[in-house]
Amino acid sequence: MIKDRTDIPALDKRVPGVPAIEPVLFPKLDALYARRSSRLEELAFELVKEAVQNEASSAPADEVNAGYFGFLATLVAAQGRILAHSPLSLADAAPVRALLRGGSTSPDIPSQEMLENTQYWQKAFAALVADAGDHLPAETQESLQALAAEQPGVLAAQAYALLSGQYDQVNAGAAVFLWAALSVFWAQAIALLAQDDATLHQRRSEGGACPCCGAPPSGSLVLTGDREGLRYLQCSLCETRWHKVRATCSVCDETGHIDYWSFEDTNAPIQAETCGDCKSYVKLFRLDRDPALEILADDLATVVLDAALEEQGFIRAALNPFSFPA
Ligand SMILES: [Zn+2]
C-alpha cells in the first residue's frame, strides 16, 4: 500500500474567518507525478488480475491495456525525474510569460516559432524517449529516436499540430511523448511564474479553457479536506486547477439542464456531468468519495462511460493526453 500523498497544497489558514475560494490552485508537481505514476501501476495490476480471472473473452484486451498502463507509469515517473534533476529556470519560463498577456485575458496559444525556440521541452522529449521508450516495440522506439534527432523545426511542427488539435498531423507513437514533454515544461513554467505574479492566482477561465495556458481540461475534481465539496477543473497541459461552481456547465456556464451519469448507484466516485444546453460533458472525479482517484489514470480506466455518453449524443469537453482523439 502506498500512502496517499496529496499534490494539492494545504489551505492557508492564517487569515481568520471563512476562507475565500481560491480561483486557481497550483499543484505540488513532484507529488502529482508520484501519485499519477503509482495510480497507473495500481490500475495496471488490477487489469492483470482481471485478465487472469476472465481467462476467456476479454483477457487479451485486458493484458494489452495493462501493458499500456504500465508504460504510462514509467513515462510519468520519467517526467518526475526531469523535474528532480533538470528543473526549469525562471529565465526559461519567459516564453510562457509572454503568452499570458496581462491578467484578465485568456493566454495566447503558442506559435510554432515559440515552440521551435524553446529548447527545454525538446530536451525533455529526447530524455523521455531515452528513459521510457524501451517499453515500446523496437520499431516505435526507432521512429521516436529518429524524431528526437530531427531539427527543432520538425519537432516544433509536430508539437504545434498537437497543441492546436490537429491530431491527424502528428506521428501517432510520438503524441504521448510530445505532450508529456510540453507538459513538464508548461507546468513548471506556470508554477515558477505564479511565485511572483499574484495576478496568475486570480485568473478565470473563458469558455472552459485553462486560464493559465489555454489548453482544455482533463476533467474535474471534487475536493476533500479543508476544501470539502469544492469543484476544480484540471488542466491537461500545465496541471493548474481552476474553480468552477458545482452543477454549472464548464463550457457554456448554463445551469438549467445538468445531469449526472454513472454505471453505479448515486454515490459513484466517478460520474459524468452532462449539459443539456450545449450537449457537452466532463467527468467528475470525487476525491471526497475516493481520495485515491487520479484524473488521467482513472479517466483512461473508465472509457466505457465515454462510449455510453457519446451514444447519448454528448460531446466530450476534456482531453486526456494518454489517449488523443483519432
Ligand atoms: Zn493550463
Ligand SMILES: [Zn+2]
Ligand atoms: Zn453547456
